Amino acid sequence: MKPSEILLSEYNPYYKRYIDLVENINLVDALERGLNRNKVFFESLPSNKWDYQYAAGKWTPKDILLHIADTERVFAYRALYFSRSDNAELKGFDENIFAEKALASNKTVEDLLQNYVAVRNATLSLFKSFDEKELKQLGQANGSIMSVRATGFIICGHEKHHCNIITERYL
Numbered sequence: 240m241k242p243s244e245i246l247l248s249e250y251n252p253y254y255k256r257y258i259d260l261v262e263n264i265n266l267v268d269a270l271e272r273g274l275n276r277n278k279v280f281f282e283s284l285p286s287n288k289w290d291y292q293y294a295a296g297k298w299t300p301k302d303i304l305l306h307i308a309d310t311e312r313v314f315a316y317r318a319l320y321f322s323r324s325d326n327a328e329l330k331g332f333d334e335n336i337f338a339e340k341a342l343a344s345n346k347t348v349e350d351l352l353q354n355y356v357a358v359r360n361a362t363l364s365l366f367k368s369f370d371e372k373e374l375k376q377l378g379q380a381n382g383s384i385m386s387v388r389a390t391g392f393i394i395c396g397h398e399k400h401h402c403n404i405i406t407e408r409y410l
Contacts, residue, residue: 240265240266240371240374240388241263241264241266242258242259242261242262242263242392243263245258245386245388245389245392248384249377249384249385249386249388249389250383250385250389251381251383251384251385254385254389254393254396256396256400257392257393257396257397257399257400258389258392258393258396259396260395260396260399260400260403261392261395261399266366266374266391266392266395267363267366267367269391269392269395270359270362270366270391270394270395271363273359273394273395273398273399274359274360277307277355277398277402278352278355278356280405281351281352281355284300284405284410285410288300288409288410289301289348290344291409293408297408298338300405301343301346301348301351302343302344303401304343304351305338305341305343305346305351305354306334306337306338306341306343306401307397307401308351308354309334309337309338309341310334310397311358311362311394311397311398312358313332314390314391314394314397315361315362315365315390315394317378317380317385317390318365318366318369318387318390318391319365320378321376321377321378321385322373322374322376322387324378326378326379327378327379328378328379328380329378329379329380330380330381331380331381332381366391373387374386374387374391375387375388
């Protein structure tokens, strides 16, 4: 299954911008490529940029990397929950509260990278376990319909979106 096969009815239109960033390849390949590409990307960031904010109140690359991992965990949980439950409905989450309470600045770059890799490997394992029926299961998150397969592509596009922002505004 590829992002071009996801129907607009499977996700909130807000997420189209993320799905559109994903190559038209199958989901597991997209997750694996993202892991490899983004691990190299974050490892290559200059050390003086990790705590840099391009404007007051903006996240640092440390904050962004932890946000990517936290958001992936939330979306992977949504995928699991939707795959196992009929008419599943979950609350949303406030990414700004998560970022504030995560205290990324207190963590080492190595710990943040290790966390990201662990989260992605868990996500890969989860999505590899789904069959076609489970991937098409629908649920609601934050009041919007979402399919299991859409969550996977949103994860991929979301991290690409943030890496693009780092490239454009931090480097």
